[in-house]
Amino acid sequence: MENKSMSHGRKVVRVVAKVKPSTDPASSRSILVHKPMGEDSETVSISFGAQFAGSKDSYKLDYCYEENESNGLILTKEIKPLVSSVFEGKDANVIAHGARSSGKTFLIQGNEKELGLAVLTMDEMLSMAEQRGNSISVSIYEVSQETVYDLLDQEKRMVSVLEGAQGKIQLKGLSQVPVKSLSDFQNLYFGLKKTQKLTSHKGVMIHVTSGNANSGVLGRMNFLDMAGYEDSRKQNSGVAPLEITRINKSIYALQNVMYALNANESHVPYRESKLTRMLKDCLQGCNRTLLITCLPREFSQDSFYMLNLASQICLGSKRAMNIPTKKKINTLTSSTSLSSAAQRKQTPLVVSTTSTKQRGNVTETKTKLNAAASAMKGRELFGEAKNLVKCKNNSKKMEGKTRMTLKKKISHSKVVLSVQASSSEEEVCSSFIIADSQSSLVEEEKSTLVFSSSATAINLGYSIGAALSSEVADTTNKETHRKHEDEEKFSGATHCDDASIDKAQIVERDDNNSVVEEDITLVNEGDNLDKENNSWLANETASPPLSMRLQELSNTLKSICKTSTQLSVPEKYQAVVEEVSEHSDITAEAIVSAELRTPERTMPSNIDYSPWKTYSAHSSKLKKSAVGEYLKFLNTAGKEDLKKLKGIGEKRATSIVELREESPEPFKTLDDLKDIGLSEKQIKGLLRKEIGEIFH
Ligand SMILES: Nc1ncnc2c1ncn2[C@@H]1O[C@H](COP(=O)(O)OP(=O)(O)OP(=O)(O)O)[C@@H](O)[C@H]1O
Incomplete structure (x- = not known):
C-alpha cells in the first residue's frame, strides 16, 4: 500500500x-x-x-x-x-x-x-x-x-x-x-x-x-x-x-x-x-x-x-x-526543542546529534533525559510553550504537580528545574469550553511526566536555560479527550473569559446539522469580568483566590480598623509581641510590619499620632503590601492558582505564564498588567474585587 x-x-x-x-x-x-x-x-x-x-x-x-x-x-x-x-x-x-x-x-x-x-x-x-x-x-x-x-x-x-x-x-x-x-x-x-x-x-x-x-x-x-x-x-x-x-x-x-x-x-x-x-x-x-x-x-x-x-x-x-523507533523520534524531538531554547536566547546555540560530543555535560544530560522520554507526537514538536521543561540554574520557582514530580526525581542531583505549566493548546482570541478542557488536559498530562531517576547533573552553558523536550506518558488519553472536546463543542457552549478581547465565537449546529462557527463582538467589558467573577463565586468550595499572606493582610487591616489611638495586634502575633517586648522595646506595630515585610519599622518621632493619621499611614502601607503580594502572586503562581484570582480566566492566566517565559518577573507594578491587555480601569477593578473579597 x-x-x-x-x-x-x-x-x-x-x-x-x-x-x-x-x-x-x-x-x-x-x-x-x-x-x-x-x-x-x-x-x-x-x-x-x-x-x-x-x-x-x-x-x-x-x-x-x-x-x-x-x-x-x-x-x-x-x-x-x-x-x-x-x-x-x-x-x-x-x-x-x-x-x-x-x-x-x-x-x-x-x-x-x-x-x-x-x-x-x-x-x-x-x-x-x-x-x-x-x-x-x-x-x-x-x-x-x-x-x-x-x-x-x-x-x-x-x-x-x-x-x-x-x-x-x-x-x-x-x-x-x-x-x-x-x-x-x-x-x-x-x-x-x-x-x-x-x-x-x-x-x-x-x-x-x-x-x-x-x-x-x-x-x-x-x-x-x-x-x-x-x-x-x-x-x-x-x-x-x-x-x-x-x-x-x-x-x-x-x-x-x-x-x-x-x-x-x-x-x-x-x-x-x-x-x-x-x-x-x-x-x-x-x-x-x-x-x-x-x-x-x-x-x-x-x-x-x-x-x-x-x-x-x-x-x-x-x-x-x-518504521519509527523511539530513538529516531527522540532525536527529532531533542533537536527541535534544544533549538527552541537556542532561539529563546540571544546568543546563538546549536545542539544536535552531530555536535553533542563537543558540549560535555549538556550532551550527557540530553541523552539521559531523552532516554527517559518516550515518543512525542509530531504535532507537539512545534510550539513555544508546549511540553517544554525549562532547566534553569539558581531558580527555585516551581509550579504545579509537574514541578513536584520533577523535583522529587531530580533534586538529589542538585538540579533545579522550573516547569512552566502553560499550554499553547488553547485558542488565543476566543475561548470555548474546548479551550479549557484542552489546557487542563495538557497540565494533567504534564503531571504524569516522569524522568528517569538516573538523571544526572545538568550543567547548562548559558544563562536562560535549555529547553528539553518532555513527553506525554499516555497519548491515547489525549485522543479520547479530543473526541470528548468535539462533543462539547457541538453542544453549543460558549465562553469568553477575557474582557479585554472583544471577540468571542459561538459554535453550534444549524438546521442542516452543519456546524456553524460565528464570530461575535463583545461590547461590555464589565459584563465579561462579572461573568468570570460569577463563575468563580459559583465555585465557593475552591481554594481562596489569593495567597494566605493577603488574607493575613486583611486580618491586620481589620485589627487596625478596630483601634482608635492604639495599635491592636492580631491574635496570632500576640504571643510574639509579649515575648519580644519583655526583652526589648520593639513595638507591636514593628512586629506586624516585620511580619508583613514592609520596610518601615518605626514611626518618626515627630509624627502626629492622631487616630486618623495613624490609620491613613497604615492603610497606605497595607495597600502597598497588598499590591506587592498581588504582583508577587502574578509573578510566581501556577496557572491554575492564577485562575483563582478574580477576573483571571484561562486566557489571562495563559498570557501571564507566557509573559513570565519571556522575562522572569514581568509584573513589577500594576501598570505591567497592561501587557496582558488590561486597561487601567480593569486593573483597578480586579484589585478592588480581589481585596474586597477578603472581607466578605
Ligand atoms: N529575491 C529577492 N530579491 C530582491 N529583493 C528581495 C527579494 N526578496 C525580498 N526582497 C526584498 O526584501 C524586502 C522584504 O521582502 P518581503 O516584504 O517579501 O519580506 P516578507 O518576508 O514578506 O516580510 P514580512 O515578514 O514583513 O511579511 C522587500 O523590500 C523586498 O523587495
Missing part, C-alpha cells in the same frame, strides 16, 4: 528553501548551501558556517533555490506538477514561511519588476483553463488574530469557517471573483487595500471549475504568504510581544499540521488554529503542499529557527517511510 505521506512518488509536503539576496554582500553571516548532485540532488543541506556559535550542523531540505534562481524556475520545477493535479480535481498549496522580511511576499506576490509565484501560476492556470474549457475564479483572504477576512470585499467582511456534517469545510462569506485574464487578477491582487501584513497571513485561493463558473469545482490552488516569525522577546520589534506570540502560535499550528501530514500521523491537528482549520480540506488526503522556507542569505537567529523546523517537517516523511 502506498504510504499516505507520499503521493504518486512525491511527498505530501515537499519542503524547499528560497534564498533572499544579502543586503550586505560583505557580511560573513552567510548561509552555505550544499547540493551533492547539483540540481538533481534529492536532498540538500544548509549550514551556517563557523560564525554561528561554532556550529557545524547542517539542515536537510528537499531542495534550495538560491538567489540567482528565479521564481520562473520554481514555477517550472515545483508548481507546474501541482497545477496539473488541480486540473485533475485535487487541491494544492504553496506556503511561504520564514522570519520577518525574509522575502515571503516577494516570492508569492512579487512586485512590478518580478512576478511572484501566485501571479506566474495564475498565468499558467488561465492558459490551461482556456485549453480545457474550464473557468477560473479567485478568493483573497487574510487571517489575523484567528479571524478570517475577505479581502475582495469592500468592507473586509469576516468569513465564517463552517464544518459540515461530513467534516467538509465551507467558508461562508468568502467571495469568489471570476478571473478572465492575468490583468484582471493583477488588478484585484495589487489593488487591495493595505493590510497589516506584519501580523496576518495572506492567502490567495484559485478555484478551477469545470465548464462555466457555476459548474462543479475541480480543484483549488492555494498560495499562502505567512506572517513572519519573530522571537517574541525582541526589543523594538514594532509589534507587541503578545501579538508576536499569537502569530508564532499560528505558525507553529501550521507546522504541526505539515509535520503530521508528512510523518503520516494518524491525527492531524487542524483544529489548532483558524488558518489550519480553514485549509483542512485543501491540505488533507492526497493533496500536495509545497512549503517554501524563505531564508535571507545573511542569516538571523529567527531564520535559523524556521529552517530548523522546516527540516524537521522534511525529515518527518523519512520517518514515515521507515
Whole structure:
C-alpha cells in the first residue's frame, strides 16, 4: 500500500528553501548551501558556517533555490506538477514561511519588476483553463488574530469557517471573483487595500471549475504568504510581544499540521488554529503542499529557527517511510526543542546529534533525559510553550504537580528545574469550553511526566536555560479527550473569559446539522469580568483566590480598623509581641510590619499620632503590601492558582505564564498588567474585587 505521506512518488509536503539576496554582500553571516548532485540532488543541506556559535550542523531540505534562481524556475520545477493535479480535481498549496522580511511576499506576490509565484501560476492556470474549457475564479483572504477576512470585499467582511456534517469545510462569506485574464487578477491582487501584513497571513485561493463558473469545482490552488516569525522577546520589534506570540502560535499550528501530514500521523491537528482549520480540506488526503522556507542569505537567529523546523517537517516523511523507533523520534524531538531554547536566547546555540560530543555535560544530560522520554507526537514538536521543561540554574520557582514530580526525581542531583505549566493548546482570541478542557488536559498530562531517576547533573552553558523536550506518558488519553472536546463543542457552549478581547465565537449546529462557527463582538467589558467573577463565586468550595499572606493582610487591616489611638495586634502575633517586648522595646506595630515585610519599622518621632493619621499611614502601607503580594502572586503562581484570582480566566492566566517565559518577573507594578491587555480601569477593578473579597 502506498504510504499516505507520499503521493504518486512525491511527498505530501515537499519542503524547499528560497534564498533572499544579502543586503550586505560583505557580511560573513552567510548561509552555505550544499547540493551533492547539483540540481538533481534529492536532498540538500544548509549550514551556517563557523560564525554561528561554532556550529557545524547542517539542515536537510528537499531542495534550495538560491538567489540567482528565479521564481520562473520554481514555477517550472515545483508548481507546474501541482497545477496539473488541480486540473485533475485535487487541491494544492504553496506556503511561504520564514522570519520577518525574509522575502515571503516577494516570492508569492512579487512586485512590478518580478512576478511572484501566485501571479506566474495564475498565468499558467488561465492558459490551461482556456485549453480545457474550464473557468477560473479567485478568493483573497487574510487571517489575523484567528479571524478570517475577505479581502475582495469592500468592507473586509469576516468569513465564517463552517464544518459540515461530513467534516467538509465551507467558508461562508468568502467571495469568489471570476478571473478572465492575468490583468484582471493583477488588478484585484495589487489593488487591495493595505493590510497589516506584519501580523496576518495572506492567502490567495484559485478555484478551477469545470465548464462555466457555476459548474462543479475541480480543484483549488492555494498560495499562502505567512506572517513572519519573530522571537517574541525582541526589543523594538514594532509589534507587541503578545501579538508576536499569537502569530508564532499560528505558525507553529501550521507546522504541526505539515509535520503530521508528512510523518503520516494518524491525527492531524487542524483544529489548532483558524488558518489550519480553514485549509483542512485543501491540505488533507492526497493533496500536495509545497512549503517554501524563505531564508535571507545573511542569516538571523529567527531564520535559523524556521529552517530548523522546516527540516524537521522534511525529515518527518523519512520517518514515515521507515518504521519509527523511539530513538529516531527522540532525536527529532531533542533537536527541535534544544533549538527552541537556542532561539529563546540571544546568543546563538546549536545542539544536535552531530555536535553533542563537543558540549560535555549538556550532551550527557540530553541523552539521559531523552532516554527517559518516550515518543512525542509530531504535532507537539512545534510550539513555544508546549511540553517544554525549562532547566534553569539558581531558580527555585516551581509550579504545579509537574514541578513536584520533577523535583522529587531530580533534586538529589542538585538540579533545579522550573516547569512552566502553560499550554499553547488553547485558542488565543476566543475561548470555548474546548479551550479549557484542552489546557487542563495538557497540565494533567504534564503531571504524569516522569524522568528517569538516573538523571544526572545538568550543567547548562548559558544563562536562560535549555529547553528539553518532555513527553506525554499516555497519548491515547489525549485522543479520547479530543473526541470528548468535539462533543462539547457541538453542544453549543460558549465562553469568553477575557474582557479585554472583544471577540468571542459561538459554535453550534444549524438546521442542516452543519456546524456553524460565528464570530461575535463583545461590547461590555464589565459584563465579561462579572461573568468570570460569577463563575468563580459559583465555585465557593475552591481554594481562596489569593495567597494566605493577603488574607493575613486583611486580618491586620481589620485589627487596625478596630483601634482608635492604639495599635491592636492580631491574635496570632500576640504571643510574639509579649515575648519580644519583655526583652526589648520593639513595638507591636514593628512586629506586624516585620511580619508583613514592609520596610518601615518605626514611626518618626515627630509624627502626629492622631487616630486618623495613624490609620491613613497604615492603610497606605497595607495597600502597598497588598499590591506587592498581588504582583508577587502574578509573578510566581501556577496557572491554575492564577485562575483563582478574580477576573483571571484561562486566557489571562495563559498570557501571564507566557509573559513570565519571556522575562522572569514581568509584573513589577500594576501598570505591567497592561501587557496582558488590561486597561487601567480593569486593573483597578480586579484589585478592588480581589481585596474586597477578603472581607466578605
Ligand atoms: N529575491 C529577492 N530579491 C530582491 N529583493 C528581495 C527579494 N526578496 C525580498 N526582497 C526584498 O526584501 C524586502 C522584504 O521582502 P518581503 O516584504 O517579501 O519580506 P516578507 O518576508 O514578506 O516580510 P514580512 O515578514 O514583513 O511579511 C522587500 O523590500 C523586498 O523587495
